[in-house]
Amino acid sequence: MGFSPGSIEKLEEMKNKALEKINSLQEKTVVMVGTATCGKAAGAIEVREALKEEIESKGVDAQVIEVGCMGHCYPEPLIVISKPGFPALCYGDLDEGLAKRLVNDFLIEDDPCFDYALVALEPNEYFPAFTDFPRGVYEKKIILENCGFIDPEDIDHYLAKDGYEGLSKSLEMNPEEVIAIIKDSKLRGRGGAGFPAGTKWEICRSISNGNNTEKYVICNADEGDPGAFMDRSILESNPHQVIEGLIIAGYAGGASRGYMYVRSEYPQAVRRVRTAIEQAREKKLLGDNILGSNFSFDIEVFEGSGAFVCGEETALINSMEGKMGVPKHRPPFPASQGFRLNPTIINNVKTLSYVPYIIRKGADWFKGIGTEESPGTAVFALVGKIDFTGLVEVPMGTSLQNLIYDVGGGVPQEKNFKAVQIGGPSGGCLPEDLMDSPIDFDSLQKAGAIMGSGGLVVLNEDDCMVEIARYFLDFTQKESCGLCTFCRLGTKHMLDILEKITRGKGDFDSLKILQELAEDVKKGSLCGLGKTAPNPVLTTLRYFEEEYKAHIEEGRCPALMCIDLIAFYILPEKCSKLCSACMGPCPTDAIYTRDDGLKAVDQEKCVKCNSCLVACPPEYNAVIKLSPPELVKEKERENS
Amino acid sequence: MELLEGEREEILNKVNEIVKGYDDNRENLIPILQKVQMGIGYLPLLAQEKIAEALNIPPVDVYGLATFYNQFRLNPPGKHQVQVCMGTACHMIGGQIIMDSFERRLEIEEGETTSDREFSLERVACVGCCAIAPVVVINDFVEGKVSPLRVDGIMLQLQEGKEDSNSLEGEAEDKSPEEKNERGNQE
Ligand SMILES: Cc1cc2nc3c(=O)[nH]c(=O)nc-3n(C[C@H](O)[C@H](O)[C@H](O)COP(=O)(O)O)c2cc1C
Ligand code: FES
Numbered sequence: 114m115g116f117s118p119g120s121i122e123k124l125e126e127m128k129n130k131a132l133e134k135i136n137s138l139q140e141k142t143v144v145m146v147g148t149a150t151c152g153k154a155a156g157a158i159e160v161r162e163a164l165k166e167e168i169e170s171k172g173v174d175a176q177v178i179e180v181g182c183m184g185h186c187y188p189e190p191l192i193v194i195s196k197p198g199f200p201a202l203c204y205g206d207l208d209e210g211l212a213k214r215l216v217n218d219f220l221i222e223d224d225p226c227f228d229y230a231l232v233a234l235e236p237n238e239y240f241p242a243f244t245d246f247p248r249g250v251y252e253k254k255i256i257l258e259n260c261g262f263i264d265p266e267d268i269d270h271y272l273a274k275d276g277y278e279g280l281s282k283s284l285e286m287n288p289e290e291v292i293a294i295i296k297d298s299k300l301r302g303r304g305g306a307g308f309p310a311g312t313k314w315e316i317c318r319s320i321s322n323g324n325n326t327e328k329y330v331i332c333n334a335d336e337g338d339p340g341a342f343m344d345r346s347i348l349e350s351n352p353h354q355v356i357e358g359l360i361i362a363g364y365a366g367g368a369s370r371g372y373m374y375v376r377s378e379y380p381q382a383v384r385r386v387r388t389a390i391e392q393a394r395e396k397k398l399l400g401d402n403i404l405g406s407n408f409s410f411d412i413e414v415f416e417g418s419g420a421f422v423c424g425e426e427t428a429l430i431n432s433m434e435g436k437m438g439v440p441k442h443r444p445p446f447p448a449s450q451g452f453r454l455n456p457t458i459i460n461n462v463k464t465l466s467y468v469p470y471i472i473r474k475g476a477d478w479f480k481g482i483g484t485e486e487s488p489g490t491a492v493f494a495l496v497g498k499i500d501f502t503g504l505v506e507v508p509m510g511t512s513l514q515n516l517i518y519d520v521g522g523g524v525p526q527e528k529n530f531k532a533v534q535i536g537g538p539s540g541g542c543l544p545e546d547l548m549d550s551p552i553d554f555d556s557l558q559k560a561g562a563i564m565g566s567g568g569l570v571v572l573n574e575d576d577c578m579v580e581i582a583r584y585f586l587d588f589t590q591k592e593s594c595g596l597c598t599f600c601r602l603g604t605k606h607m608l609d610i611l612e613k614i615t616r617g618k619g620d621f622d623s624l625k626i627l628q629e630l631a632e633d634v635k636k637g638s639l640c641g642l643g644k645t646a647p648n649p650v651l652t653t654l655r656y657f658e659e660e661y662k663a664h665i666e667e668g669r670c671p672a673l674m675c676i677d678l679i680a681f682y683i684l685p686e687k688c689s690k691l692c693s694a695c696m697g698p699c700p701t702d703a704i705y706t707r708d709d710g711l712k713a714v715d716q717e718k719c720v721k722c723n724s725c726l727v728a729c730p731p732e733y734n735a736v737i738k739l740s741p742p743e744l745v746k747e748k749e750r751e752n753s
Numbered sequence: 754m755e756l757l758e759g760e761r762e763e764i765l766n767k768v769n770e771i772v773k774g775y776d777d778n779r780e781n782l783i784p785i786l787q788k789v790q791m792g793i794g795y796l797p798l799l800a801q802e803k804i805a806e807a808l809n810i811p812p813v814d815v816y817g818l819a820t821f822y823n824q825f826r827l828n829p830p831g832k833h834q835v836q837v838c839m840g841t842a843c844h845m846i847g848g849q850i851i852m853d854s855f856e857r858r859l860e861i862e863e864g865e866t867t868s869d870r871e872f873s874l875e876r877v878a879c880v881g882c883c884a885i886a887p888v889v890v891i892n893d894f895v896e897g898k899v900s901p902l903r904v905d906g907i908m909l910q911l912q913e914g915k916e917d918s919n920s921l922e923g924e925a926e927d928k929s930p931e932e933k934n935e936r937g938n939q940e
Contacts, residue, residue, distance in 0.1 A: 154882040154895035186884040340841025342881035377787060377824055378877065418783055418822035435782035437821045496842040496883035503884065534841070570841050584844050594821075676849075698902040700854060720857070722850050722901045 120404035124272075124281035127396060131272035142175035142196040142220055144168075147189065147261055149182035149349040150381055151342075155189035156208065163209035164192070167216040175220055181350020183261030184504035188231060193262075194219060200237035202230045234262075247519040248501065253482060255490050256466035257506045260350035265385050268392040271353040277398055279469030283361045284406045288318060291365040295468065298476035299488050304333055304424075304461030305539065305565050305641070307487070307554035310468075313458055316448040317366040320456040328368040329457040332359050332465055333429060334375040334382070337421035338537030339588055341494040341568030344462040346504055348375065348382040351466075352389035356412065358465030360399065361472060363410045366458045370411060374429055377416040387414055421538070421592035425640050426451075426459045428594070439594040440640035461566065463492055483509030487553035497534075497570040500525050507552070514548040517571060528573040531672075532656070536565025538585045538592075539645030541652030542578060561652040563645065577674035578657040579664055582649045583611040589646040600643030603634035607650060614661060616677040617668035617741070624661060628654060668741040676721050680742035681714050683725075685752050687735035688712055695725035695736060716745060761799065767792045768800045772807035782808060782818060786825060795826040831866045831873035833911050835859075838888040840879030848887045852876065854904040855889075872911075 146152070146161045164177050175196075183191060188205025194215065195201035202225055204215065211229060218224045225239075233242040243249035263270035271277070283291045296311030317328055332355060336344040348355060359371045373390075375383050390412050393399040401409045415433055422428045423438040430452050432438035451457025467489060471479045480488045487509040493516070496502050500522030507516055513533060517523065524530045532542040541562035543550070550556050554564045572581065590604040610627045613619045631647035631654075638644050654661065663669045670678040683695070683704075690710035703718035704725060712735075714725070726736040739745055756764075771788045775781040782804070789800050796819050805812040819825045837843075837852045852874075856862055859872050866873040882888050885897025891907060899907075 150881045150895070151884065154880070154888070154897055155885060186882070189884065338841075339839070339878035340883065342879055342883075345881055416784070416787060418787065418824040420822050432783065432822075433780065435779035435818075437817055494883070496886075497845060502842075537841070568841065570845070572845065576845050581841075581845065584841070698900075700857065700901055700905070720853065722854065723847060724901045727900060728902075 118285060120281040120284040120406050121278075123404045124277055128272050128275070128278075131269035134269050135273040138176065139195070140197065142173070142194070144175060144177045144220075145180045145193040145195075145262070146177060147182055147191045148179045149261075149346055150379075151182055151186045151346070152189045152191065153381075157190040159209055160190045160192065160207045160212045163212040164216060167213045168220070171216065171221060173216060173220050175216075178264050179266070180262060181260050181265050182346045182504065184257055184346075184506075185231075185501065186503035187501050191231075191261075193234065194225075195234075196220065196225075199223075199225055200239060200242075201234040202240065203232050203234065204229050205231045248505070248522075251507055251511060251515050251520045252505060253490055253508045254506045255470055255482075256347065256351075256354065256463060257492060257504060259354070260347060260504075263351065265350055265352055266388050268353060268389065268396060271351065275473065276353055277357050277469075279472035280357050280360055280364075280398065281404055282472050283364055284404055284408060288365045288367060291361065291472065292318060294472060294476050295365070298471045298479040299486075300464065300467055300471060300479065301487060301489075301554060302461055303463035303467075303492070303564075303566065305536070305563065307564060310460060310464055313448050313460070314362060314366045316446070317368070317456040317458045320449055326455050327370060327453075328366055328455055329370050329372065329452045330359055330363045330366055330368045331372045331374055331429070331433075331452065331457060331459045332462060333424065333426065333459050334373060334379075334462045335417045335424040335429060336376060336379075336462075336566065337424040337592075338566055338568040339421075340496060340537055340570055341566065343492050343494050343504060343567040345379050345382045346494075347462055347466060347492075348379070349385055352382075352386045353393065354466050354469060355462055356386075356389055356393055356399075358460075358468035359412060360403070360410055361468050362458055362460060362465060364408055366456070368456075368458065369409055370413070372433065372452075373412060373414045374417055374433065375414060376419060378419055383414060383416060390414070420594075421588070422594045422640070422642050425642060428640070429459065430457065437594070439596045440642075442639065463567070484551070484553050486555060491552055491564070491567070493567045493569040495521050495569050495571070498524050498528065498530075498573040498576070499571040509553045510551045512549050512551055513543065516552065516569075517548070521571065524571065524573050528575065530571070531574055531576060532572045532578065534562075534570040534572060534581060534649070535568070536563040536645075536648070537568040538589045539563055539641065539648055540565045540568070541648045542572070542581065542656065543652065544656040547656075561648065561655060563648065575672055575674065577615075577670050577672035578653045578660045579611065579615055579670075580672075580674050582653045583608070583615055585649040586611055586646065589642060593642060593646075597637070597639045597643060599634045599637035600639070600646065603630050603637070604643070604646055606630055607634070607647070611650070614664045615670075615675045617664060617675075619661075619665045621665060624654075624665065668743075670740045673738040673740050675740075678742065679721065679738045679740045680716060680745045681719055681721060681723075681725060682737055682739050682745050682748055683712050683714055684735045684737060685709075685711050685713075687733050689733055689735075692730065692733060694728045694730055698724035698728045700724065716742070756797065756799070760797075764793060764797055764800050765803065768803040768807075772804060775807075777807065777809045779808060779810060782810075782815065783822075786815075786819060790825060795829045797827075797829075828866055829870060831871050833872050834875065834890075834892055835872060835907075836875045836877045836890040837863075838878070838880050838882075838886070838890070839876040840883065840886075840888075842879070842883035843886040843888055846886045850901060851887050851889060851899050851904060854901040858904060858908050 148157045190207045193203045233240040236242040300310045301307040420438045423432045425440045427441040428438040447457040483489045490506045492506045534542045586608045590608045593600045595601045610623045688711045696704045701718045703715045729736040801815045805815045
């Protein structure tokens with residue numbers, strides 16, 4: 114295999130055609146509707162249909178296209194209207210009514226309804242743009258740049274944005290030169306561990322190909338963190354970027370076959386990836402002699418069957434071979450002995466997404482972003498008690514403070530921030546004091562969390578730290594493949610202890626055992642699942658020990674969250690005889706009217722579902738939670 | 754679970770039709786299981802035995818896999834599939850309360866199907882809509898900001914049938930059988 118002059122020209126031709134099409138599209142009005150899973154859940158399909166109907170019935174010359182996720186999930190459904198003569202404007206919280214109104218007022222009448230607009234895409238003199246907000250200042254988009262702004266099901270959109278230029282450029286180099294660039298860029302794997310991608314590729318390439326052993330590249334899109342959705346969103350919004358990265362990895366590593374390992378729970382991502390592969394084949398960007406070179410490569414989709422441990426690379430390979438997804442001892446690492454015992458490169462969706470940009474813009478450009486040891490950006494799914502939930506991309510080294518308060522808008526409803534959970538089941542909970550920590554692989558590890566794959570959950574005063582530790586341990590315990598004793602039994606024992614604590618039945622001895630077990634499981638487990646499973650427990654013990662103590666000593670849950678340690682109570686001094694708003698929603702008829710006409714909770718019947726608290730009108734705010742539950746009796750005595 | 758009359762035939766036909774498309778390489782096992790589940794809705798023992806035969810592997814290997822992976826069901830799903838998100842964001846905002854509400858209403862536990870096979874109840878990990886937590890997925894249709902009261906509403910809607918058919922019966926677009934087949938048949 115050598116380098117192949119001519120591929121750049123071939124791609125140039127393709128790009129020009131794509132540009133022609135996109136430009137002529139842009140001469141007209143275009144309405145982009147975000148129909149990634151998040152948009153759809155919020156009602157994007159109804160909005161799209163309403164737009165199409167109105168546009169058709171009024172005979173407007175405009176086109177509705179579907180795009181992925183812009184990362185702003187809080188005001189979904191979102192649309193962007195770009196009409197010649199106006200700045201491209203983004204509208205949120207759309208419903209069918211507003212959609213129709215925008216067609217009539219803006220598309221037909223030239224009134225952009227600024228009242229409903231959220232933001233403009235580019236700076237202009239009429240309306241604030243992304244860059245006018247703190248989020249726009251701190252964010253630096255590389256791999257999310259095109260997400261939400263191109264049609265993921267039309268390859269021409271990607272081509273028009275310089276798509277596949279990383280590939281054509283690579284094909285005019287030797288594979289060794291491609292590896293050198295990636296090594297020089299210090300790109301680290303975004304699947305969790307942060308291993309240098311270039312080194313992995315080099316190992317795979319270096320294994321002698323004498324007996325014609327096939328080599329493979331696999332994109333890990335198993336995304337196991339139960340609270341995150343970065344990889345899915347990227348696949349749904351810009352699948353070609355990942356495919357291009359995978360082809361380049363194949364070229365560099367000397368592979369002729371690639372696999373996209375996508376969870377089957379992500380049907381829309383699977384579908385969009387399949388469409389993208391098909392389109393890439395049609396354009397000869399996949400298949401025999403890519404872009405006229407002597408490099409041939411093709412990609413298959415493998416649908417993962419939903420086991421967290423299959424995100425681990427050796428378990429993933431086992432599952433592709435039709436076996437149970439249990440990890441193997443490493444070394445040998447997959448790069449030297451992987452799928453079908455052949456050299457195999459496995460990289461995360463995000464890692465591969467950076468590759469085309471690095472090849473196009475150079476290693477120095479990439480190193481200019483982020484920190485010395487962790488160059489580039491970090492992508493997070495920002496969720497929980499935060500204003501602007503969604504996907505964000507910031508330079509490595511940004512502080513948690515900036516990420517949560519400036520990019521994420523802080524904690525809503527004037528509640529107090531408590532902690533941030535980073536890295537999902539393998540990560541940890543960091544308290545307010547550590548908000549200055551920069552986000553990069555090494556700093557987070559030092560604090561007890563991990564970079565992980567990008568899940569970031571903000572917790573406030575209403576969230577119980579013992580409960581979140583229990584939640585993650587419950588998850589890892591169920592997902593433990595059972596291969597090694599420490600992981601199988603250790604996590605079970607830890608979970609038992611945590612469950613007792615959240616029920617108010619814990620004691621200080623068991624707290625000590627919990628700590629010891631956590632250390633043992635960390636040391637004694639074979640794969641990363643067990644090695645990291647104790648992290649949520651260890652960090653909460655380290656930073657929030659007083660919450661554990663309150664549960665154990667007083668049977669009290671300070672966050673008023675643990676069901677067994679709280680009771681619902683209606684304050685007679687606040688309750689009104691004229692109101693019975695709480696009674697209807699109660700699923701177990703636990704609320705009764707007292708002789709004096711006020712309402713009260715029958716503690717025997719109450720299932721603590723929170724419905725009455727939500728239903729009580731704000732002018733009364735009479736329903737409260739008490740912990741420990743015995744306080745109810747005290748209150749009742751006081752009031753009688 | 755006892756097979757109903759005629760089900761045996763149906764299962765055998767379906768499995769035969771699916772395994773025909775594959776050679777007896779073990780690597781095909783998961784894709785075959787996925788397709789059979791898509792076709793029948795679950796993996797009855799009978800189907801597992803037939804698959805083992807076709808791939809020339811012991812049935813226990815097939816069973817092992819079918820129980821190892823969360824995706825596979827060993828019991829038939831309900832006509833209406835209720836999935837409650839238990840991802841981190843949903844859990845922290847009360848996903849368990851929603852799960853409890855469904856368990857109470859349906860009188861089954863998480864992971865079970867009602868005896869009339871009308872409803873099944875499952876947990877799912879983050880469906881990517883944390884912004885509108887807590888989330889439930891009813892027949893592939895995602896609904897956000899669900900309260901225990903809304904659970905009653907959802908159940909009423911499902912039980913009363915098709916009045917509000919396009920809202921809870923899933924998006925036509927995502928669920929058309931052709932589309933599902935199309936997905937299944939590509940390799
Ligand atoms: C329990 C466990 C789960 C994992 N889950 C994922 C995952 O969902 N996605 C992923 O890319 N990597 C996951 N990994 C990391 C992979 O083993 C592997 O390191 C990664 O895919 C390599 O790609 P990268 O170098 O691009 O990060 C997981 C590891 C462990 C131990
Ligand atoms: S945690 Fe439920 S949708 Fe993300």
